Amino acid sequence: MSDEVAAFRRVSKRYGPVRAVHGLDLVLRAGETVALLGPNGAGKSSSLDLLLGLREPDQGSVTLFGGAPRAGVEAGRVGAMLQSGGLMTDVRVRELVRLACDVHPRGHRLEEVLRDAGIEEIAERRVDRLSGGQEQRVRFALAIAGANDLIVLDEPTTGMDVSVRRQFWASMRRQADAGRTVLFATHYLEEADSVADRVLVLHRGQLIADGSAAEIKARAGARRISFELHAADGPVEESVLRALPGLVALDVSGPAAGVRTVRIRTRDADADVAALYRAGCYPRGLEVAGLGLEQAFLAITGEQDRQDRQDRHEQHEQQDRQDRLAGRPADEETRSEEYAR
């Protein structure tokens, strides 16, 4: 499609025995601001490296503006701020940013870039005397030194204090408002929640969620309901609770002194509360609370971990059955080690 900026098609990448990216299918479209989330080692940096043509996939293909990633980068259509790679040291900030503006095929004016990146005050400092957060802002200036169509940022706000981080996102938003596509990897889920219009969750090299922050929260069970059930109000079977239409997870404690405490994670709090009353329940002290993206992220990745362990367990059981049928001894030690992973 014409607004396709980048595409991963069934992309896999290994480093020796380590599977960093596995079967990644993904299209980025013009004007999107996309957050890439995932626990340590999930494959975020590797995916960004593949997108920028810094690494080649073992399988599948990556395209940028419909062509090879290197071609898009060399045409000056991509600005990147990566974790790796040092800055030139024995120059001043102004000189370094000027160089970036000059070499860019569609470079911006130096003063404009210094202002947009919020580094006018440190423009005369030597690059090797900067703090970590200031260095990050200079890297950002290099990423926006020209009229890029795509800006790629790998954990851009690491080392920035709260107010600098806020300024950074304000200038980032100006880039997005100018129609640029922005892809950033982050460990700060509140940034993804407030800045991104699309959130991708990577886990062990696989894309396990893709949607708006609201959709991801909904998928994880975005709301929590808690209440008490008092025996004095009449009996309530747990099956009634298990049948609630939005239910994702249920926790019932008690009874203590005739009171059970019920905590529910749900996709649809309104429907659940209505269903409780319809079933003749009398929930006391009813509370409904929203779930943050952070809790949603932990719920989704935790669920995926459980599913992976379950899949491995089932594979091993099947292998054991085949081994027994074939009269081979089962390799219990390896199995239990793998199951514990």
Ligand SMILES: Nc1ncnc2c1ncn2[C@@H]1O[C@H](COP(=O)(O)OP(=O)(O)OP(=O)(O)O)[C@@H](O)[C@H]1O
């Ligand atoms: N050059 C490399 N050689 C060998 N293994 C690597 C290399 N680069 C990354 N890996 C491994 O590949 C996996 C994915 O790493 P990657 O850096 O892409 O993850 P990440 O999501 O960016 O992690 P983090 O949040 O910690 O930065 C990890 O297990 C990592 O140890």
